[in-house]
Amino acid sequence: MNKPKPSKLAAALGAFGFALSVAALAGGDHQRRHDHVPANQVPASASEWFRVGEMAVRANKRDAANLRRAKNVILFVGDGMGVSTVTAARILEGQLNGRDGEFNRLSFERFGNTALSVTASANQQTSDSAPTATAMVTGIKTNDGAISVDQTINRLEPNADVTAAKTVKTILERAEERGMATGVVTTARFTHATPAVNYAHSSNRDWEADSNLPAGATVKDIARQLLEFPYGDGLEVALGGGRSYFMPNTAADPEYPTQKGRRADSRDLTAEWTAKYNNSEYVWNQAQFDAVNPAKTDHLLGLFERSHMRYEADRKDDAAGEPSLAEMTEKAIKILQKNRKGYYLMVEAGRVDHAHHAGNAYRALTDAIALSDAVKKAKQLTNDKDTLILVTADHSHVFTIAGYPSRGNPILGKTAVDGVAAKDALGLPYTTLSYANGPGWTGGQQRKEFNPANESTAAAAYTGSKLRPDLSAVDTENPNYMQEATVPMGSETHAGEDVAIYADGPGAYLVRGTLEQNAIYHIMADALGWNDHR
Amino acid sequence: MAAVAVSAILAACGHAPVRQVAAGATVDLAADRLPAAAAEYRTTVAMQSTEHSHAAEVLPAEAVLWRFWRDADQIVIERPQLGLGELWQRDGKSLIHRKLYHAERRAIEFQEDDLKMLGSHPAWSKLGLLLDPAILAGLIAEEATESDGTSVREYRGSAAGAEWHVIVRLDLALPVLIERETGGLSERTELLQAYVLAAAPWPPTAGDSYDNIDYADLGDKEYDPFVIKVQAQYGHDHGHSH
Numbered sequence: 001m002n003k004p005k006p007s008k009l010a011a012a013l014g015a016f017g018f019a020l021s022v023a024a025l026a027g028g029d030h031q032r033r034h035d036h037v038p039a040n041q042v043p044a045s046a047s048e049w050f051r052v053g054e055m056a057v058r059a060n061k062r063d064a065a066n067l068r069r070a071k072n073v074i075l076f077v078g079d080g081m082g083v084s085t086v087t088a089a090r091i092l093e094g095q096l097n098g099r100d101g102e103f104n105r106l107s108f109e110r111f112g113n114t115a116l117s118v119t120a121s122a123n124q125q126t127s128d129s130a131p132t133a134t135a136m137v138t139g140i141k142t143n144d145g146a147i148s149v150d151q152t153i154n155r156l157e158p159n160a161d162v163t164a165a166k167t168v169k170t171i172l173e174r175a176e177e178r179g180m181a182t183g184v185v186t187t188a189r190f191t192h193a194t195p196a197v198n199y200a201h202s203s204n205r206d207w208e209a210d211s212n213l214p215a216g217a218t219v220k221d222i223a224r225q226l227l228e229f230p231y232g233d234g235l236e237v238a239l240g241g242g243r244s245y246f247m248p249n250t251a252a253d254p255e256y257p258t259q260k261g262r263r264a265d266s267r268d269l270t271a272e273w274t275a276k277y278n279n280s281e282y283v284w285n286q287a288q289f290d291a292v293n294p295a296k297t298d299h300l301l302g303l304f305e306r307s308h309m310r311y312e313a314d315r316k317d318d319a320a321g322e323p324s325l326a327e328m329t330e331k332a333i334k335i336l337q338k339n340r341k342g343y344y345l346m347v348e349a350g351r352v353d354h355a356h357h358a359g360n361a362y363r364a365l366t367d368a369i370a371l372s373d374a375v376k377k378a379k380q381l382t383n384d385k386d387t388l389i390l391v392t393a394d395h396s397h398v399f400t401i402a403g404y405p406s407r408g409n410p411i412l413g414k415t416a417v418d419g420v421a422a423k424d425a426l427g428l429p430y431t432t433l434s435y436a437n438g439p440g441w442t443g444g445q446q447r448k449e450f451n452p453a454n455e456s457t458a459a460a461a462y463t464g465s466k467l468r469p470d471l472s473a474v475d476t477e478n479p480n481y482m483q484e485a486t487v488p489m490g491s492e493t494h495a496g497e498d499v500a501i502y503a504d505g506p507g508a509y510l511v512r513g514t515l516e517q518n519a520i521y522h523i524m525a526d527a528l529g530w531n532d533h534r
Numbered sequence: 535m536a537a538v539a540v541s542a543i544l545a546a547c548g549h550a551p552v553r554q555v556a557a558g559a560t561v562d563l564a565a566d567r568l569p570a571a572a573a574e575y576r577t578t579v580a581m582q583s584t585e586h587s588h589a590a591e592v593l594p595a596e597a598v599l600w601r602f603w604r605d606a607d608q609i610v611i612e613r614p615q616l617g618l619g620e621l622w623q624r625d626g627k628s629l630i631h632r633k634l635y636h637a638e639r640r641a642i643e644f645q646e647d648d649l650k651m652l653g654s655h656p657a658w659s660k661l662g663l664l665l666d667p668a669i670l671a672g673l674i675a676e677e678a679t680e681s682d683g684t685s686v687r688e689y690r691g692s693a694a695g696a697e698w699h700v701i702v703r704l705d706l707a708l709p710v711l712i713e714r715e716t717g718g719l720s721e722r723t724e725l726l727q728a729y730v731l732a733a734a735p736w737p738p739t740a741g742d743s744y745d746n747i748d749y750a751d752l753g754d755k756e757y758d759p760f761v762i763k764v765q766a767q768y769g770h771d772h773g774h775s776h
């Protein structure tokens with residue numbers, strides 16, 4: 001017997017019902033997903049550890065592909081935040097809050113979907129931030145130093161027409177074309193590579209102000225490209241550091257009056273911002289930032305330092321005051337979410353990278369924790385039914401967690417088992433955190449250690465002919481302690497291993513396996529329905 | 535040390551204070567603001583050979599001449615032989631430091647937080663006096679004496695793991711002589727010329743138009759030949775070279 005054909009109404013209802021069921025599943029799934037997240041109580045027995053593990057698998061088995069379209073996308077980037085940084089930051093955050101650090105999780109580690117991201121660029125095994133960030137926002141891989149241009153461009157291409165021909169459109173530009181709101185938030189200079197890839201195109205990441213351009217260059221400097229952005233109605237939110245790149249070299253900095261801007265073309269791009277946009281604001285300190293009313297502000301430019309913003313660990317010392325990454329994220333979302341068509345926002349913790357380069361684990365980890373706080377704030381302000389949140393890094397660093405310290409041993413301390421210091425082959429104590437290269441080299445018996453008594457250095461204590469210092473009397477948990485490094489280098493370097501991607505919200509299910517880094521763009525575009533196959 | 539002996543040292547240092555500056559009242563050497571002054575120094579470092587010949591190799595074999603300019607909020611040091619300079623500025627509560635590479639017309643700028651991480655965040659008083667006032671306070675101070683119409687004071691003793699012999703001009707708050715010995719290292723810094731700042735015959739090399747690189751950005755400029763050269767120096771100095 002033939003089954004009766006369903007009526008058009010029934011078909012419509014069926015389709016609607018399917019959509020509803022997916023939505024219900026997605027919503028329910030979200031709730032259940034959070035049920036399995038470990039509470040702060042550390043399992044205390046084998047059976048409890050077994051049960052927690054079993055619950056994690058059970059929750060993942062309930063996961064289903066979430067085919068709902070994302071209205072909004074937020075891409076969080078921890079610059080240089082490799083997996084070892086995430087692990088150490090997780091432990092430090094827990095320990096700072098008096099909890100079990102190993103069982104603690106950063107906010108984004110609670111996301112249900114994760115993947116590995118292969119960070120090699122078109123011409124580098126270990127990459128810099130320009131091609132890796134370009135990969136994430138354009139969907140292609142390119143060469144070192146390139147800001148959203150393809151790999152066929154000359155590394156120092158000064159010609160604007162050639163650069164235009166090699167330009168690759170970014171997700172931010174495509175979002176503006178579609179009438180969405182867009183924003184970029186960073187603790188680095190706003191013209192630094194990772195934020196710049198969203199709105200600028202240049203073969204050389206260093207061309208941040210016109211004074212950085214070679215003579216005769218016709219390509220625009222990066223700061224200028226923000227002001228002359230040709231898509232949609234321009235960025236709604238631009239928050240970070242790098243004020244001097246927007247100010248003429250004749251103008252005194254408002255926070256450091258002895259210092260001047262860097263622009264040789266006499267343009268004051270901060271003034272141009274407020275002249276260009278209606279309902280716009282330019283702010284450079286905490287009080288001005290706090291006074292910005294998101295409901296009445298449509299275009300916000302905030303430049304809180306001459307160069308990079310302060311490290312989170314030092315932010316409290318800033319005379320003019322600077323907002324935290326979480327505060328900037330909150331302000332950005334409140335401005336962007338006024339747009340009914342949705343928004344794209346990149347948030348970068350730009351100084352994790354800088355602290356690692358300086359061989360300073362404390363500041364790298366506290367900036368990673370600040371990123372976690374910003375993600376937490378974003379989760380509070382958004383709905384995971386319509387907002388895809390991705391958290392990742394552009395590349396890693398040669399930063400490692402070594403030895404066999406007992407659970408609960410201070411992550412910034414010396415490796416110890418049950419409180420007894422572990423010793424290396426020379427009989428000397430060593431720290432759990434260290435670097436494979438960088439300024440913390442201890443060979444040659446010339447190392448100096450930070451001396452908290454007068455905030456200077458003192459010669460490290462070497463015993464006999466031993467080529468490592470004796471750390472017995474050194475406070476390695478001091479924020480200014482420079483971890484040891486194996487190979488002497490002025491700056492510690494990036495590392496080439498994969499980094500993690502954490503995802504939550506519509507399209508998050510696409511984040512799995514080992515992905516080339518440029519897949520991140522395609523995941524965001526797919527979630528926004530731009531590749532629509534659904 | 536008797537005043538005669540101090541005079542002999544001053545003469546040996548080529549020091550001719552009366553001709554160049556008017557004798558004035560003595561100043562507090564630990565003061566936040568020392569008199570605006572300019573000076574020329576010569577530093578000689580000698581290292582007894584040790585089994586760690588690597589350390590001996592890195593020390594300059596010859597004396598280094600250098601110049602010093604001190605204003606209320608700016609201190610500049612230049613080593614003309616090496617084409618290097620250092621600029622220290624205080625702006626409100628902030629300390630800004632630039633290393634100046636005159637031949638390349640480039641500078642590396644250190645923010646306050648960079649200096650903290652490098653363990654190189656000197657007090658302004660130390661920068662201005664060219665010597666930590668706390669070290670000076672730990673030495674045995676002789677009575678101030680007059681030499682060619684200028685007040686000087688001599689200090690001797692042990693501090694910070696070294697033996698010191700220091701003579702300071704009290705009118706301009708400038709060291710005339712700093713001798714330091716520690717662990718086989720013998721360092722002698724002697725004043726050659728001193729001026730009130732406005733009368734200095736040589737100004738510091740202007741570095742305002744130099745290409746400024748943030749210290750924090752060095753790690754991302756691995757392709758830049760200048761940065762590679764500087765990084766090699768920093769790597770050797772372990773980032774604690776200040």
